Amino acid sequence: MNSDTAWQALEAHAAELQSRHLKDLLADSGRFESLNYAHEGLLLDLSRQRLLPQTVDQLMELAHACDLPGWIEALFQGEAVNNTEQRPALHTALRLPASATLQVAGEDVVPKVHANLARMAQMVDLLHSGQWRGYTGEAIDTVVNIGVGGSDLGPMMACRALDEFEPEQAKSIEVHFVSSxxxxxxxxLLEQLNPATTLFIVSSKSFTTMDTLANAATARRWLQEASDLRDEVLVSRHFIAVTASPDKARQWGIPLASQLHFWDWTGGRYSMWSTIGLPIALKIGIENFQQLLAGAHSLDEHFRHAPLQQNLPVLLAMIGIWNINFLDIHAHAILPYDGRLAHLPAYLEQLEMESNGKSVCRDGSASTHRTCPVLWGEVGPNAQHAFYQLLHQGTEPVMCDFVVSARRYTGQRETLQRQHQLALANCLAQARVLALGDAALGADQGSSQPWQRYRGNQPSTVILLDELTPRALGSLIALYEHKVFVQSVIWGINPFDQWGVELGKTMATQLLQVLDSGDHPRASFDQATNGLLAAIGARRKDAGASS
Known part of the structure; x- marks a missing residue:
């Protein structure tokens, strides 16, 4: 079967299912058993999706028709799956064990990966032990990560999620994140910090990112104002560069001895597994960071070797294809019922929308299919009091991912265990009501008032973790990474470039030159931009005159 035939068969199948409500589908006593899938401590429940078990079979036929197994192997073998930049996407290599080998362009990349991880572990040890000292000789007690996008969202998300795994030696270091x-x-932040005991991590793949370098320059000036030591001394003691461009970092002033490196085949939004994860290792310790990598590697092995019909990333991805391309659902809510995962929605927004927010296929032609939906989300209990009104009674069909742990607070106070029970109850209740609507209450229990009715039939997936640990978080993030790749294969797009962000950067540089020069009236942009530049100039002039 070719992909066109498989696509047409699914369109016909979707038309047949269009009138079937989830409350009818869930009446099947064997539905959960046939639509839940597990790997290690992770369970994927697809029973509240608007499909039948045979729908999954047809989706797998589409995956095979698109040569998904071949693409998966190409990814892991280090082929140039990032075709527009002619390089591989080897985030999976960053979590390979030291005993593995992976030849890329005739070179085994695994030893270099582990050499960088060892170098990172040395830095972590120096900081945790108080041996890394600032310009007065005092031990560093505060680290500020300066980055943006993948250099900020991933490390921050993981640090917040795994805060309770902070080992004793890490408690001497406070970690902050700056991106705006x-x-x-x-x-x-600087108003609260001691320059003598603060270290800045400047995380930038290219070391040219405007946002990051502006913040780094401000931090540098702050240190210069606090000390009369030479600038090179201050920078060497108070800055670490994490970059794929060591020469540019050195030109900025950070010596090689204070640098950690990664490679151009590490995409920003896939980089938390690399030395970009330094803040994570500082927060949770290098042993827990290795467990994070191990969890991701376990999911990598599952993704690479499990049959498609039992493959969690493939299943999660193909359910998304079903909803987007056959059920016409283009909004996706990420709903963790765990406050530790508060930053997961923002992380996944970048991962999915920067990867698959494309309308051009690998061959340069325009896509004939809808691609990435709009993602957003919030911690479930907050979302219940914010946008669940739209989910339950709005006009927009939305697919939802609920993420929750079966266990938390084991051995701790009964009141905390009770709070976890409350989170679980609300997670399951919302998934149930979204699916069943008024029928969740039983026959004839719904309100007769139209404004109090719940239509249900909103599809959702429940991702259940045994408990949230570094290993489990690694598996969870790898699950979503591979989901993104699978969907890109079905849509025929490249998920590893992000040309859509480049033009805005170029235009910002041009506008900055005009704003710096103050020559607003002579600007030669479009009328709207020229008008705003003139308005800004006039207001600044008026403010200057009044002062």
Whole structure:
């Protein structure tokens, strides 16, 4: 079967199922058993999706028709799956064990990966033991990660999620994150910090990112104002560069001895497994960071070798294809019922929308299919009091991912265990009501008032972790990474470039030159931009005159 035939068969199948409500599908006593899948401590429940078990079979036929197994092997073999930049996407290599081998362009990349991890472990040990000292000789007690996008979202998400796994030796270091280009985060933070005991991690693949370098320059000036030592001394003691461009970092002033490196085949949004994960290792210790890698590697092995019909990333991805391309659902809510995962929605927004927010296929032709939906989300209990109104009674069909742990607070106070029970109850209740609507209450129990009715039939997936640990989080993130790749194969797009962000950067540089020069009236952009530049100039002139 070719992909066109498989696509047409699914369109016909979707038309047949269009009138079937989830409350009818869930009446099947064997439905959960036939639509839940597990790997290690992770369970994927697809029983509340608007499909039949045979729908999954047809989706797998489409995956085979698109040569998904071949693409998976190409990814892991280090082939140039990032075709527009002619390089591989080897985030999976970053979590390979030291005993593995992977030849890329005639070179085994695994020893270099582990050499960098060992170098990172040395830095972590120096900081945890108090041996890394600032310009006064005092031990560093505060680390500020300066990055943006993948250099910020991934490390911050993991640090917040795994905060309770902080070992004793890590408690001497406080970790902060700064990303906003307007300086508001950094300015407020610097007021609270001691320059003599603060270290900055400048995380930038290219070491040319405007946002990151602006914040780094502000931090540098702050240190210069606090000390009369030479700039090179301050920078060497108070800055670490994490980059794929060591020469540019050295030109900025950070010596090689204070640098950690990764490679151009590590995409920013896939980089938390690399030395970009330094803040994570500082927060949870190098042993727990290795468990994070091990969890991701376990899911990699599952993705590479499990049959498609039992393959969790493939199943999660193909359910998304079903919803987007056959059920016409283009909104996706990420709903963790665990406050530790508060930053997971923002992380997945970048992972999915920057990867698959494309309308051009690998061969340069325009896509004939809808691709990535709009993602958003929030911690479930907050979302219940915010946008669940739309989910339950709005006009927009939305697919939802619920993420929750079966266990938490084991051996701790009964009141905390009770709170976890409350989170579990609300997670399951919301998934149930989204699927069944008023029928969740039983026959004839719904309100007769139309504004109090629940239509249900909103599809959702429940991702159940045994408990949230570094290994489990690694598996969870790898699950979503591979889901993104699978969907890119079905849509025929490249998920590893992000040309859509480049033009805005170029235009910002041009506009910055005009704003710096103050020559607003002579700007030669479009009328709207020229008008705003003139308005900004006039208001600044008026403010200057009044002062």
């Amino acid at each position: 280009m307007d300086g508001s985060q950094l300015a407020a």
